[in-house]
Amino acid sequence: MQLQGVIDSAVKEVGGILLGKEPQIRLALCCLFARGHLLIEDLPGMGKTTLSHALAAVLGLSWKRVQFTSDLLPADILGVSVYDAKDGSFSFHPGPIFTQLLLADEINRTTPRTQSALLEAMAEGQVTVEGETRSLPAPFFVIATQNPVSQSGTYPLPESQLDRFLMRLELGYPHPRAEREMFERRHSGALAINNPQQRITLEQLEIIRTAVSKVHASENLLDYLQRLVAFTRQSPEFEVGLSPRGALALLDCAKTWAAMHNRTHVVPEDVQMVLPAVASHRLVPSGDYAGDGNALVDLLQRKVDVIGS
Amino acid sequence: MNIQQQVPRNALVWIFICLFALVAPHAARLPVWVLVVYVIAFVWRLQVHRGRWSFPGSWVKVAMTFSASLGIYLSYGTLIGLEPTVALLLTAFALKLIELSQRKDAYVLLFLGYFICVTEFLFSQDILITLLSVVNVTLVTTALVALHQPGEHQFNRGTIKLASTMLLQAVPLMLVVFFVFPRFGPLWTVPIKSHTAKTGMSDHMKPGDVASLSQSGDVAFRVKFEGEIPPKSELYWRGLVFSRLRQDVWSGLGFYEVPLSERRPSEVSTSGNPLSYSIIMEPTQQNWLYGLHYARSNSPGVMQSSDFRLFSPGPLESENMYSVNSWLSASADESLSDWRRKAETKLPPLGNLKTRELARELRSGVSSDEEFVDAILARFNVEPYVYTLRPGALSGDNQIDQFLFQSQRGFCEHFASAFVFMMRSAGVPARVVAGYQGGEINPVNKTVIVHQFDAHAWAEVWIEGKGWVRVDPTGAVSPDRIEWGLEEAMQAEGSFLAAAPLSALRFRNVPLLNMLRLRYDAITYRWQSWVVGFDRERQFDLLQRFFGGVSTQIFATILLGSWVLVLVPVAISLFRKKDTHPVSRWDKQYLIFCGRMAKLGLVRAPGETPGQFAQRAVAALPVYAKELEQITRQYNAIAYTKVDGSGGSMGEALGRFTRAVNRFKPARRRGVIDETVSS
Numbered sequence: 001m002q003l004q005g006v007i008d009s010a011v012k013e014v015g016g017i018l019l020g021k022e023p024q025i026r027l028a029l030c031c032l033f034a035r036g037h038l039l040i041e042d043l044p045g046m047g048k049t050t051l052s053h054a055l056a057a058v059l060g061l062s063w064k065r066v067q068f069t070s071d072l073l074p075a076d077i078l079g080v081s082v083y084d085a086k087d088g089s090f091s092f093h094p095g096p097i098f099t100q101l102l103l104a105d106e107i108n109r110t111t112p113r114t115q116s117a118l119l120e121a122m123a124e125g126q127v128t129v130e131g132e133t134r135s136l137p138a139p140f141f142v143i144a145t146q147n148p149v150s151q152s153g154t155y156p157l158p159e160s161q162l163d164r165f166l167m168r169l170e171l172g173y174p175h176p177r178a179e180r181e182m183f184e185r186r187h188s189g190a191l192a193i194n195n196p197q198q199r200i201t202l203e204q205l206e207i208i209r210t211a212v213s214k215v216h217a218s219e220n221l222l223d224y225l226q227r228l229v230a231f232t233r234q235s236p237e238f239e240v241g242l243s244p245r246g247a248l249a250l251l252d253c254a255k256t257w258a259a260m261h262n263r264t265h266v267v268p269e270d271v272q273m274v275l276p277a278v279a280s281h282r283l284v285p286s287g288d289y290a291g292d293g294n295a296l297v298d299l300l301q302r303k304v305d306v307i308g309s
Numbered sequence: 310m311n312i313q314q315q316v317p318r319n320a321l322v323w324i325f326i327c328l329f330a331l332v333a334p335h336a337a338r339l340p341v342w343v344l345v346v347y348v349i350a351f352v353w354r355l356q357v358h359r360g361r362w363s364f365p366g367s368w369v370k371v372a373m374t375f376s377a378s379l380g381i382y383l384s385y386g387t388l389i390g391l392e393p394t395v396a397l398l399l400t401a402f403a404l405k406l407i408e409l410s411q412r413k414d415a416y417v418l419l420f421l422g423y424f425i426c427v428t429e430f431l432f433s434q435d436i437l438i439t440l441l442s443v444v445n446v447t448l449v450t451t452a453l454v455a456l457h458q459p460g461e462h463q464f465n466r467g468t469i470k471l472a473s474t475m476l477l478q479a480v481p482l483m484l485v486v487f488f489v490f491p492r493f494g495p496l497w498t499v500p501i502k503s504h505t506a507k508t509g510m511s512d513h514m515k516p517g518d519v520a521s522l523s524q525s526g527d528v529a530f531r532v533k534f535e536g537e538i539p540p541k542s543e544l545y546w547r548g549l550v551f552s553r554l555r556q557d558v559w560s561g562l563g564f565y566e567v568p569l570s571e572r573r574p575s576e577v578s579t580s581g582n583p584l585s586y587s588i589i590m591e592p593t594q595q596n597w598l599y600g601l602h603y604a605r606s607n608s609p610g611v612m613q614s615s616d617f618r619l620f621s622p623g624p625l626e627s628e629n630m631y632s633v634n635s636w637l638s639a640s641a642d643e644s645l646s647d648w649r650r651k652a653e654t655k656l657p658p659l660g661n662l663k664t665r666e667l668a669r670e671l672r673s674g675v676s677s678d679e680e681f682v683d684a685i686l687a688r689f690n691v692e693p694y695v696y697t698l699r700p701g702a703l704s705g706d707n708q709i710d711q712f713l714f715q716s717q718r719g720f721c722e723h724f725a726s727a728f729v730f731m732m733r734s735a736g737v738p739a740r741v742v743a744g745y746q747g748g749e750i751n752p753v754n755k756t757v758i759v760h761q762f763d764a765h766a767w768a769e770v771w772i773e774g775k776g777w778v779r780v781d782p783t784g785a786v787s788p789d790r791i792e793w794g795l796e797e798a799m800q801a802e803g804s805f806l807a808a809a810p811l812s813a814l815r816f817r818n819v820p821l822l823n824m825l826r827l828r829y830d831a832i833t834y835r836w837q838s839w840v841v842g843f844d845r846e847r848q849f850d851l852l853q854r855f856f857g858g859v860s861t862q863i864f865a866t867i868l869l870g871s872w873v874l875v876l877v878p879v880a881i882s883l884f885r886k887k888d889t890h891p892v893s894r895w896d897k898q899y900l901i902f903c904g905r906m907a908k909l910g911l912v913r914a915p916g917e918t919p920g921q922f923a924q925r926a927v928a929a930l931p932v933y934a935k936e937l938e939q940i941t942r943q944y945n946a947i948a949y950t951k952v953d954g955s956g957g958s959m960g961e962a963l964g965r966f967t968r969a970v971n972r973f974k975p976a977r978r979r980g981v982i983d984e985t986v987s988s
Contacts, residue, residue: 216951220896265950268918305915307896
């Protein structure tokens with residue numbers, strides 16, 4: 001089917017810049033297809049911004065980038081009314097948020113005040129400045145990047161705000177083979193100036209979304225989903241389990257993943273594929289559990305039976 | 310106070326409701342001040358709950374206890390007996406509420422509540438009382454449930470739903486226990502209901518007694534005939550035989566007043582098919598039973614006296630059911646012993662001279678005793694005698710003379726009494742019989758309902774060769790009474806049930822009301838014959854019929870067996886409850902497949918999807934690659950793809966999958982596995 005081809009070419013296009021990260025690229029696309037906002041978390045210099053740029057380019061969306069700093073104010077993102085001396089009135093100067101895709105770099109470097117201004121806009125698809133509500137363009141995506149929380153000079157996002165991101169991705173160090181290729185490309189000068197081309201049009205995005213809405217989730221699969229969710233709420237390793245919003249996010253992503261792989265029904269593998277990205281930032285380990293969110297997801301994957309008994 | 314020990318507000322409200330619901334059926338029997346105690350207890354406890362008043366001190370409690378006991382003693386004159394004891398219990402119940410502060414107090418109160426539910430049955434086992442008790446038990450259980458729901462700070466009506474569900478679950482066990490649990494004889498005797506009035510016929514009769522009994526619309530007993538119901542004019546329910554007249558009062562001969570040789574009823578030759586019927590009597594606190602003409606009963610606890618009455622050795626304190634065979638044509642006492650002849654002709658030495666004179670005169674005018682009977686009846690018929698419920702009081706001596714020659718207004722007992730007096734005056738053995746005559750036929754269930762207003766008195770005359778013959782002088786005065794009953798006979802006078810203007814019987818001409826009344830009566834009959842009448846004998850019969858014998862082992866087996874039968878499914882359903890729904894058929898098949906793989910050493914991890922498991926399995930057992938992939942593909946298709954609504958294709962797919970799983974019986978080839986695992 002051509003859908004598959006379109007997605008594959010998009011993945012390839014991004015993969016041409018971010019080498020050896022195909023699974024993460026597919027998950028990032030999945031997140032955008034499912035109308036979710038994406039959070040990319042990793043150490044500096046792992047390619048977070050590169051991935052964001054490439055995704056924006058491949059989707060052909062108008063995009064703007066905001067580098068979050070500790071002195072950034074809400075008005076810097078949302079926009080501000082400025083007095084125009086010529087007509088003697090105030091005119092609104094929209095901020096960078098009025099775009100289809102917003103790259104919010106290092107979101108946890110700014111103050112909670114600015115963070116929440118952004119997250120509010122993400123949740124509602126509109127901003128209210130000086131008493132006037134303005135809609136954001138559609139589609140509206142936010143791809144935010146952040147450094148690991150343990151880094152100094154960060155304001156960690158609270159759980160309630162993390163929950164607004166459909167997925168959180170970690171890029172990790174590249175595979176040695178991919179890294180080697182990267183070196184070679186840099187040497188030949190091919191890497192730096194590779195501008196990705198648009199591969200998915202807005203119409204194609206709509207087609208993908210229609211396909212997703214037609215994907216069937218069977219009773220068996222919903223049972224599995226419920227067992228997963230119940231496990232996070234009952235097991236002692238979890239301080240905070242998956243919220244209903246989290247559970248719905250898991251289902252949406254699994255459906256999108258199935259559609260991206262040209263299936264009209266969800267299989268447990270789909271759930272397991274998207275589970276780390278969807279769940280790891282929503283789960284909080286209990287005090288006496290040594291692992292982090294990723295370890296919890298691993299526990300979920302292993303312990304929860306795919307087939308009810 | 311420890312918060313664990315507090316009574317939740319919800320429970321407290323339910324306890325209040327219980328308090329009044331439990332006392333309600335007793336209210337009419339209790340002195341008014343006990344009800345006042347209930348209101349005081351309620352208000353006091355409510356104010357304690359609102360923090361306005363405090364719990365009573367120990368001296369106050371002692372004072373209240375003593376004054377309550379004293380009050381009971383003053384109201385009843387005693388502390389012993391059923392009513393005073395129950396009243397004491399009810400008062401204690403109310404007082405306990407005042408000092409209810411902790412959960413353990415509430416437990417005591419509620420368990421006492423169950424006990425109070427039971428005490429209602431000491432007074433009545435009516436179906437309505439039983440229904441009320443079911444409601445009360447539900448309320449007490451609700452309060453008990455509420456006590457176990459800490460943190461309910463608001464009144465919660467939902468609690469009763471939970472309690473009702475629990476009680477409904479107990480119904481099967483209740484039925485088993487009702488039918489099977491051994492019914493012991495009374496371990497102790499309940500104190501006699503000294504304060505309950507005896508009802509129905511009394512053991513003596515003076516003019517006006519039957520007339521006053523006829524003012525009541527209560528049911529005396531209900532009869533179910535096995536065959537056709539005889540005509541009403543044949544329904545003379547004999548209850549008492551009065552052989553002795555003393556100071557214008559007729560009374561029966563006591564058991565010990567009859568000489569030893571006469572105490573057993575003489576043999577009566579019976580021929581033909583008897584009339585079979587069973588009678589359920591309402592409690593009377595007396596010990597006589599009723600039957601038609603010559604009646605014999607095989608029911609336990611029914612005895613026959615020398616004048617062919619049926620009686621029970623003890624007073625009837627609750628509904629009593631017995632079955633009777635009657636021979637309407639049998640002649641009783643074909644020959645009369647000297648003692649009995651003397652007893653049945655005896656008259657007071659003095660008084661009523663005019664009546665004696667008249668009797669002798671009439672007797673001398675006829676040739677036989679039978680003609681003498683006819684002569685008197687003819688006189689009753691011809692002379693202007695009036696059959697009335699309002700005969701006016703007779704006073705002083707010579708009351709029979711007064712009735713016969715002056716007032717000439719009388720109810721059945723006047724006529725019967727005068728008739729027997731005249732018979733005896735002429736030396737003919739005769740006696741007064743009291744009981745009921747007629748009855749209302751309930752078309753719903755073909756029972757005969759005999760009311761108190763059917764009370765009647767008639768006479769029996771001993772005729773040579775025929776034995777005791779029934780003669781009803783009332784029939785000569787008012788044939789309507791015998792044919793149609795009292796209501797018809799009293800229509801002109803309008804005195805039928807004049808004292809009970811609201812009795813349902815007065816509205817018999819309203820078809821709907823009458824139908825409702827008869828239906829309710831039919832239900833009452835059923836209730837009495839099936840539930841109240843289910844005594845030890847019937848239980849034995851039932852068990853005998855189903856299990857061919859009764860022994861301790863059988864009792865124990867049935868009891869335990871039925872408990873197991875009820876409790877095991879409950880236990881299983883509770884055990885399985887952690888599953889939201891049962892395993893589907895395809896999952897079952899897939900798990901069978903997994904079981905077979907596990908035997909080969911390939912155990913599917915919980916988190917492994919069928920696809921991943923198949924990959925691993927194929928890698929380990931390449932020989933079976935085809936089957937493994939087929940089974941996995943089929944399972945995935947059934948479990949995860951969208952099935953069209955037709956159902957047929959689903960069934961087919963499931964069938965194919967089941968067959969594939971059944972066919973797949975991998976052999977244990979250790980070599981293959983070991984090889985692949987190690988590589």
